[in-house]
Amino acid sequence: MIQKLPLKIPAHLLINEELNFLIQDIREVVLSILPSLSNESLTSLLERLEELGVESREDLAFVQEKDLEKYIRPIQCRKLPVSTPLIQSSNYPSTSNSSVSSFPHPGRPWYAEFQVNWNRMPAAIQKAVANQTRPSPGDRKDMVKAVVDQMLEHDLNPTRAMCHSVVRRIVREYPKSFADVGKKGDMVGEGCHSLLQQIKTRVEYKNRKNTLARQRRERRSHTNAAGEARGPVDQYGCVTWCPVELPAGETEASLDDMKMQLLKIFSELGMSGAEKAEPLMEKTYILQRRYLNGVPAPHIAQVQKEWPFLFSQRCLFSHFKLLTDISILSKLQEALDNKGSTIIKFCQELSHHSGIKDVLSKFEPEVSVKAACVLLLLMAYFKEPKDAILLQDNDATKHSPLDYTSYYNLNLQYPDDASSTLEFIQRCFLGINPESGSKSKKKHGHINQQVCTLLRKLIDFEWMSM
Numbered sequence: 001m002i003q004k005l006p007l008k009i010p011a012h013l014l015i016n017e018e019l020n021f022l023i024q025d026i027r028e029v030v031l032s033i034l035p036s037l038s039n040e041s042l043t044s045l046l047e048r049l050e051e052l053g054v055e056s057r058e059d060l061a062f063v064q065e066k067d068l069e070k071y072i073r074p075i076q077c078r079k080l081p082v083s084t085p086l087i088q089s090s091n092y093p094s095t096s097n098s099s100v101s102s103f104p105h106p107g108r109p110w111y112a113e114f115q116v117n118w119n120r121m122p123a124a125i126q127k128a129v130a131n132q133t134r135p136s137p138g139d140r141k142d143m144v145k146a147v148v149d150q151m152l153e154h155d156l157n158p159t160r161a162m163c164h165s166v167v168r169r170i171v172r173e174y175p176k177s178f179a180d181v182g183k184k185g186d187m188v189g190e191g192c193h194s195l196l197q198q199i200k201t202r203v204e205y206k207n208r209k210n211t212l213a214r215q216r217r218e219r220r221s222h223t224n225a226a227g228e229a230r231g232p233v234d235q236y237g238c239v240t241w242c243p244v245e246l247p248a249g250e251t252e253a254s255l256d257d258m259k260m261q262l263l264k265i266f267s268e269l270g271m272s273g274a275e276k277a278e279p280l281m282e283k284t285y286i287l288q289r290r291y292l293n294g295v296p297a298p299h300i301a302q303v304q305k306e307w308p309f310l311f312s313q314r315c316l317f318s319h320f321k322l323l324t325d326i327s328i329l330s331k332l333q334e335a336l337d338n339k340g341s342t343i344i345k346f347c348q349e350l351s352h353h354s355g356i357k358d359v360l361s362k363f364e365p366e367v368s369v370k371a372a373c374v375l376l377l378l379m380a381y382f383k384e385p386k387d388a389i390l391l392q393d394n395d396a397t398k399h400s401p402l403d404y405t406s407y408y409n410l411n412l413q414y415p416d417d418a419s420s421t422l423e424f425i426q427r428c429f430l431g432i433n434p435e436s437g438s439k440s441k442k443k444h445g446h447i448n449q450q451v452c453t454l455l456r457k458l459i460d461f462e463w464m465s466m
Contacts, residue, residue, distance in 0.1 A: 025172060026060070028168070030046070030049075034079065109162075111166055121143055133176070134176070147170070164192075164196055182459055188433060188459075189447075197452045236434055237433075238324055238408065242289055265280075277312075282322065288307055289323075291307065310410075339458070340370050344363070344373060345461075360377070407439060413440065420451055428458075
């Protein structure tokens with residue numbers, strides 16, 4: 001029987017969680033001062049700050065210009081140490097147990113200084129916050145309602161960005177109670193996706209009849225002059241989507257020679273030459289990305305002709321590793337070891353779901369392949385047809401990593417009839433959690449709500465099952 005009581009998170013699991021929030025906190029301060037900083041420069045800067053021993057936003061005040069001159073431009077170097085004390089004192093107040101919801105200083109947006117009034121929360125939430133425990137799902141829903149009521153005192157229909165600002169502050173202040181952190185200390189994204197979804201959904205519910213308060217904004221276009229789209233969807237979750245530096249010791253001419261060698265190997269050995277081709281494929285990665293990222297995008301048949309080894313298992317996986325910095329086979333196996341049993345046990349509680357019951361009725365723990373069962377359960381949960389991913393052969397899951405890498409390697413969007421399952425694999429199993437964007441045609445800019453809900457339920461299930 002599952003004990004549905006708030007449970008205290010063991011101290012040894014909180015170390016990585018708290019470090020994650022410190023890094024996120026410093027990142028937010030840096031971006032508030034240098035909002036135009038590129039992702040690459042931001043990553044390098046954060047790594048440098050870590051080397052310098054920066055462990056909190058207060059430590060940024062001790063950073064000197066000369067410490068950063070190799071990582072950001074001179075004016076940016078001067079801005080960061082000078083602006084940090086101002087950010088600390090005005091932009092980021094503490095979310096303490098104030099007696100009233102805070103109102104902003106003149107000229108500042110309300111959400112920049114919003115403080116939750118925890119004294120107006122249900123008793124169970126006050127107790128969970130005080131004891132640093134995780135509230136039950138029902139108590140959390142009551143807390144969401146109370147937070148939204150306080151937010152509506154400032155704005156009838158807060159935008160997602162406003163909600164995000166409020167939620168980040170709540171999660172940063174009380175990570176042990178509200179962060180998206182599993183029992184083993186694994187954090188989903190920045191740790192606040194599920195609470196953000198609940199808050200924004202409640203805001204929309206409260207405004208369902210208030211047409212005057214609804215706000216709509218045109219989406220920014222990411223097209224070039226010819227009208228061809230290229231950018232956020234393709235780059236989504238990638239770390240080296242468009243490399244600019246040639247490999248050490250190589251020139252454009254030498255890389256072109258390597259490409260010709262690859263075509264010769266394929267003409268002589270076919271796909272059996274993949275092992276011989278792999279080192280050359282890794283060397284010519286920059287040429288492959290240029291070709292794949294071209295506008296208009298090349299057709300699959302053209303890619304097969306220009307770079308045939310991109311369709312071999314070995315080179316697909318190595319290209320995906322360079323693109324995302326993830327070794328997909330080991331990552332999936334680790335995820336299945338950590339999450340597979342939880343997903344199966346969670347689904348066993350969903351007796352009302354006919355699709356899930358059908359999958360479980362055929363699952364025999366001593367005989368069945370756990371990976372196949374988990375994948376089928378996810379597709380049944382999201383009500384997606386199993387043939388949208390699985391190939392009809394004796395080992396239904398052996399092609400899944402191959403198929404998945406293709407979506408990233410070839411800049412493809414997830415198919416509509418499998419988008420939720422694929423995004424769940426991406427976020428929960430592979431740990432690819434971009435703050436914005438989507439590879440699904442149906443979702444634009446944010447995490448899939450069905451996926452977010454399942455992630456939250458699984459986290460709650462893990463903690464309540466301890």
